[in-house]
Amino acid sequence: MSVSKRFSTFLNNLKLTDAQKSDGASKRESVVRALNIHYWGSSSGTSNSRFVGSWAKKTRIRPPRDVDVLFELPASIHARFEQRSGNKQSQLLQEVKTVLANSFTRTAIKGDGPIVLVSFASYDVELIPSFQRLGGGHFVCMTSLGGWYKHEAYEAQNVAMTASNALSRNNTRDLVRMMKRWQSFCGVPLRSFHIELLAIEFIATWGNRGNSEVYYDYMCRDFFAYIMGRQNGYVYAPGTAETMSLGSMWSSKAQSALNRAQKACAHEANAEIGLAGEQWQMIFGTDIPRFV
Template identity: 55%
Template sequence: MDVLFVLPDSVYARFFLRSGNKQSQLLQEVKSVLANTFNNTQIKGDGPVVVVPFSAYNLELVPAFSLLNGQHWICMTENGGYYKNADYKAEADLIQSSNEATNGKTRHLIRMMKRWQAYCNVPIKSFWIELIAVEFLNTWEHRKKGMTWYDWMVRDFLIYLESKPHAYLYAPGTYEMMYIGDAWLSKAKTARQIAIMACGYEADFPITAGNEWQKIFGTDIPKFL
């Protein structure tokens, strides 16, 4: 779950006066404040997000400052620290448009694949999952069909994802080019293999299929409906 946390301008002014990696310091301060509330959770500051891991999902909090053009500055900690433009309205509009065009499948697919990301500890950014889900559903032939096609949707998404190592994605609004590497590829291949098996079991062995799906998503999903 991604949450944009817009900070007041006074926080920017306070950190502007500091020396060193100001963005890292800001994230660490947010992390410390959250740690006082979630004292049983191992919170991580990993620019540009502060990650609060829960059992069912990871909460990714994005501290940001509002800009006059409607975009935001977010904290990047590498290379001594700097602020980067992000256009969350453009991102939200992209997902909403895709969601409307697919009868709600975009948001459902994103949630499912983020569950896979968290449960299987997949080293892929949540933002990348969102963009790739939109890409995939734009051309998926069953995008207008009902929820009974969700098993095929997950399977076909993983097949599509497996074709994306070393690809580039473009951030909506800012058009930043992002290289996604392949650190996530082996886990995507494993999940794709499991999803193919699960789909094959669905008709005649639904409980066996459920066992396979739980290898991808964990026990939060039932074995059988």
């Protein structure tokens, strides 16, 4: 039971507070309202937009990170920019940046495809201007190589996470949230999106995926072992099948975490609670308690 209590406490420490959730939603609404007024003649703080990333997949952790927001522009804006020459995608992002800068005169705003970054004191809103794509998904602005539109399928990403989480009785999201803490605490150069996709892969094959927090020590240990076998492999984006290289720059951090997780599991089995906690804190920091 000490394992269950340790990891339940850990996950509770990772949850955003109600105030943090409200603040993130408020920041989204203020940015979206400014764009809706300009592009849609509406003062809505939510229309033509949606959360994407960790806020949509429910894998966010504290302290608060970015708030990722997809904003759909009218088709007429696409048509207007298609009449231009040069890097049309960069010009479009600069226009969106200017619209926001006029509303948030004391806030740092940067445009770097596909994101316009609005840096508030508590949150950065990563605003993704987009156009609806026939057949599903969205086109977003990429400014490299002279400018081009990239197909993104954010809803398919959400569906993949939800399906895996249902298969595992909520273990997938818990695993992702814990691994994001490892990522930040240990400075692991592995993208959050890649961690999510690896977690979905791992959960599909893990024999204990339907069990409770009592098995979370094993889940962390076995996940580290799993990703060690995925060095220099690839993951594929749901909905678009975009191929993304995992590389191996993160592998030494994963091997270190695996070694510590193996020791921690052995200590847990021997009821050496403090020694187990010491190893877990080397992986996750003090959000996971040493003693339970």
